Amino acid sequence: MDRAENRFGGDTLAAGSATLNPLYKEVKSRLTRGLAGGEWKAGEAIPSESRLAERFGVSIGTIRKAIDELVAERILLRHQGRGTFVATHTEDRTLFYFFHIVAKDGTRELPVTELLSFRKARADALEAERLALQSGAPVFRVRNLLKLSGKPVIVDEIAVPAALFTDLDRDVFGGREGTIYGLYQAQYSITVTRISERISAGRAPARIAALLGLDTGTPALAIRRVAYTYDDTPVEYRVSWVNTEHHEYLSDLWRTRGNEP
Numbered sequence: 001m002d003r004a005e006n007r008f009g010g011d012t013l014a015a016g017s018a019t020l021n022p023l024y025k026e027v028k029s030r031l032t033r034g035l036a037g038g039e040w041k042a043g044e045a046i047p048s049e050s051r052l053a054e055r056f057g058v059s060i061g062t063i064r065k066a067i068d069e070l071v072a073e074r075i076l077l078r079h080q081g082r083g084t085f086v087a088t089h090t091e092d093r094t095l096f097y098f099f100h101i102v103a104k105d106g107t108r109e110l111p112v113t114e115l116l117s118f119r120k121a122r123a124d125a126l127e128a129e130r131l132a133l134q135s136g137a138p139v140f141r142v143r144n145l146l147k148l149s150g151k152p153v154i155v156d157e158i159a160v161p162a163a164l165f166t167d168l169d170r171d172v173f174g175g176r177e178g179t180i181y182g183l184y185q186a187q188y189s190i191t192v193t194r195i196s197e198r199i200s201a202g203r204a205p206a207r208i209a210a211l212l213g214l215d216t217g218t219p220a221l222a223i224r225r226v227a228y229t230y231d232d233t234p235v236e237y238r239v240s241w242v243n244t245e246h247h248e249y250l251s252d253l254w255r256t257r258g259n260e261p
Contacts, residue, residue, distance in 0.1 A: 023058060023062050024058075024062045024063075024065040024066045024069075025066070027052075027056050027058060027062055027063060027066040028066040028069055028070060030056065031046070031052075031066060031067070031070060032070070032075075032230055032231070033230075035075065035086060035191070035230060036229070036230035036231065038189055040086050041086065042086050042087070042088045042089075042185050042186070042191065043085060043086060043088045044085065044086055045082070045083040045084065045085050045086075046067075046076065046083070046084050046085070046086065048083065049063045049064055049067070067084060071084070073193065073194065074087055074097060074193070074194075075087055075191075075193050075230075086191075087191075088182070088185065089178070089179050089181040089182040089184075089185050089191075089192065090178070090179075090182070098181065098192075098195060099111070100197075100223075100249050100250055100251055101148070101153065101154060101242055101247050101248070101249060101250075102247065102248065102249075102250045103148070103149075103246060103247055104246060104247065104248055106250070109148055109149070111146035111147060111148050111153070111154065112146070112147045112148075112150075113144050113145070113146050113147075114144065114145040114146075114147070115142070115143075115144055115170070115173065115174040116143040116144060116145055116211075117141075117142070117143045118140065118141070118142050118143075118169070118170035118173055118174070119140070119141055120138060120139070120140055120141075120162060121138070121139055121140075121141050122136045122137065122138060122139070123135060123136060123137045123138070123139045123159065123161075126237075127139060127159045127237055130226050130234060130237040131159065131160075131161055131226075131234045131235075131236075131237050132233075132234050133161055137161065137162075137163070138161075138162035138163070139159045139160060139161055139162055140159070140160050140162055140165060140168055140173075141157070141158065141159050142156070142157070142158040142159075142160075142173060143155065143156065143157050143158075144156040144158070145211055148247065151213075151246075152211060152212050152213060152243070153212070153242060153243050153246075153247050154212075154240055154241065154242050154243070155208050155211050155212060155240070155241045156238055156239070156240050157238065157239045157240075158180075158236060158237070158238045159236070159237045159238075160235060160236050160237075161235070164188065164190060164235060165184075165188055165190075168188075172187070181227070184235065184236075190229050190235050191229055191230065192227045192228065192229060192235065192236070193228060193229055193230055194227075194228050194232075195225050195226065195227050195228070196225065196226045196228070197223055197224065197225045198223070198224045198225075199221065199222070199223050199224075199249060200221075200222050200224075201219050201220070201221055201222065202219065202220065202222050203216075203217050203218070203219060203220070204218070204219075204220040204222075204241050208220070208241045212241065212243040213243070214243060219244075220241050220242060220243060220244065221241070221242040221244050221249060222239065222240070222241055222242075223238075223239070223240040223242065223249070224237075224238075224239050225237070225238045225239075225240065226238075
């Protein structure tokens, strides 16, 4: 694609240039690359629409359409009268967008988490596939017990690529302030932008059943999640086992399509 060089280092898009994508998609791609490269940090405001329009050499309408999609994807947040900001992984954000286990009456609460184990290992075949790694690549494996209303409800088994979290250890993980995704973002500049979950029911392994206080063979909910950062790069694979005696999985699609609680 032809492009004009300017004082912004070649960001300007030629309005009549040939492209396979609509112009606003090209702007969105440039903005996404800027976010991935750390040009705008979590919690910071991005430039105004008029400044971005000047930077990319396009109309404000094109900029607005690109930003609209990033807002819908929960990568950016609009605050009336203040501007548009890079989303941060706060506890409220996690509760409404990434944590889908609720009491059967619909009550939501943040779980109290207990770190059970942390170790470095080699990715098994499934972890390697989900994380786009070579089989046997180093990963960190974490097991957490999550309690709701004081009772164990969820066991999380998490794997992350060691190459992306170079100095992660038990103390860093267990001593974090805030959420796991908040740790990824604040300490490693890795922002989870979306998750993909597969849900099934099955008998929890004996080690999981014991932690959840279930009789061996009792069915439990299994959630297999891959978390992605910009450009759909996988950064975490997680298997969650859920005791559904008093809790259930809730996916509220209206809330998860860019509408802030």
